[in-house]
Amino acid sequence: MWFRDDLRVSDNPALKAAADSGQPIVAVFVFETNENHTPYGGAQRWWLHHSLSALSNDLEALGAKLVLRRGDALTQMMSLIEETGAGTVVWNRRYSRFGIETDTEVKATLGEKGISALSFGGRLMHEPTQLRSGTGGAYRVYTPFWKMFSASVTPRAPLPKPLMVPSPETLPKSDRLEDWSLLPKTPDWSGGLVDNWTPGTDGAIIRLENFIASGLGTYDKERDFPAVDGTSGLSPHLAFGEISPFQIWARVDQVADELPTDDVTTFRKELVWREFAYHLLVNFTELKTHNYNAQFDRFPWDENEAHLCAWQNGQTGYPIVDAGMRQLYETGWMHNRVRMIVGSFLVKHLLLDWRHGEAWFWDTLVDADAASNTASWQWVAGSGADASPYFRIFNPITQGEKFDADGAYVKKWVPELAKVPTKFIHKPWEAPRKILDFADVVLGETYPHPIVDHKQARERALDAYQTMRGLAA
Numbered sequence: 001m002w003f004r005d006d007l008r009v010s011d012n013p014a015l016k017a018a019a020d021s022g023q024p025i026v027a028v029f030v031f032e033t034n035e036n037h038t039p040y041g042g043a044q045r046w047w048l049h050h051s052l053s054a055l056s057n058d059l060e061a062l063g064a065k066l067v068l069r070r071g072d073a074l075t076q077m078m079s080l081i082e083e084t085g086a087g088t089v090v091w092n093r094r095y096s097r098f099g100i101e102t103d104t105e106v107k108a109t110l111g112e113k114g115i116s117a118l119s120f121g122g123r124l125m126h127e128p129t130q131l132r133s134g135t136g137g138a139y140r141v142y143t144p145f146w147k148m149f150s151a152s153v154t155p156r157a158p159l160p161k162p163l164m165v166p167s168p169e170t171l172p173k174s175d176r177l178e179d180w181s182l183l184p185k186t187p188d189w190s191g192g193l194v195d196n197w198t199p200g201t202d203g204a205i206i207r208l209e210n211f212i213a214s215g216l217g218t219y220d221k222e223r224d225f226p227a228v229d230g231t232s233g234l235s236p237h238l239a240f241g242e243i244s245p246f247q248i249w250a251r252v253d254q255v256a257d258e259l260p261t262d263d264v265t266t267f268r269k270e271l272v273w274r275e276f277a278y279h280l281l282v283n284f285t286e287l288k289t290h291n292y293n294a295q296f297d298r299f300p301w302d303e304n305e306a307h308l309c310a311w312q313n314g315q316t317g318y319p320i321v322d323a324g325m326r327q328l329y330e331t332g333w334m335h336n337r338v339r340m341i342v343g344s345f346l347v348k349h350l351l352l353d354w355r356h357g358e359a360w361f362w363d364t365l366v367d368a369d370a371a372s373n374t375a376s377w378q379w380v381a382g383s384g385a386d387a388s389p390y391f392r393i394f395n396p397i398t399q400g401e402k403f404d405a406d407g408a409y410v411k412k413w414v415p416e417l418a419k420v421p422t423k424f425i426h427k428p429w430e431a432p433r434k435i436l437d438f439a440d441v442v443l444g445e446t447y448p449h450p451i452v453d454h455k456q457a458r459e460r461a462l463d464a465y466q467t468m469r470g471l472a473a
Contacts (some may be wrong), residue, residue, distance in 0.1 A: 013120035019162035028152025138283035282399035317450035320400035400426035
């Protein structure tokens, strides 16, 4: 049983098939190394360590040991087969380009050697190569995708975990998890992650139950307000497969009749947005590195390292942007509304290529996901499928005033502005000197001046967009 991004024992189709076979099972996770592939960012490496530890405990409770290997997937599979005499390899399908290419190679090689390779669907509620639009092609717009999904896909019931996972009498040699050095040490920056997250299936179930009890019934109304705990927080657990979308969907079904329809539907749409992102990733294989809309290949991006660094470190001078970037660095997560704001700011106010943002999020997010991360960045940049138009430029001041009206979110993550009155919390540069003095704020010293002027940056972005369109013509 080859675990990858499905680190759970419940609702795991491949594991259930292995257990149902009645044969001894070698449970293995391979940390795949490839010079052309970066499987985990820094925050995800921290999560992976703890998630594998939790999976190991869950397997031991069922009678199995988790074998850890590091290296090329095909090489490790062939070595394990030689060491164990296994006649079958099972796994749950993955959908990134690297994952598909690797699995195709492994399956073909195993077949040539007379080894059975069985793959199962456990990560998504639909198969991206099968759901098709009225013209027979892949979907490019979310709303029709949602309507077709709702009409044609009935998520199956979650599968129970096996009663036992029998191991062979002798197990192959395993790496020690500690030797993979996944945890940061010098310095150890993981304190905020430890305080906010519990990797593993148990943590996922607790978070789901807390959301069902206190968040789902107000989800449609509160999900846009970053100071409110109004979202599920399940994204990193989904990213590592510690819980499946089938399990979440089924649990929501159990309480749907007791809750407002709008809240339940809005949450389900978010689950299906994840499905749409994978639909795009599979059907447009260059999505992670290339503009979905080829017009943007001619976009006149800026290359300003100082601006990129200021954005990464939450020092742009725009409080809602800086709060989001600091929340990200501290906790490995950022509220979804704020992700849109900081993304728009990077691409449109600073005119920096969306790929810089995607790379930073990949390294710092605990829920970094090959499909959702890329699709969302292309959406906000205007270059993606069903994208927000490039000329829709989020105003970080009015966005802050609308979604963080009392400044609670900003004051939590940008504490140097904690004493700034609400009237000026999202535009401290407009505050009179005596108010800044009272708030112990010295612009340019304790908190930066805005690195760009909003009005001028907006005009520059629109000019760049027109330049691109002119080049395209």
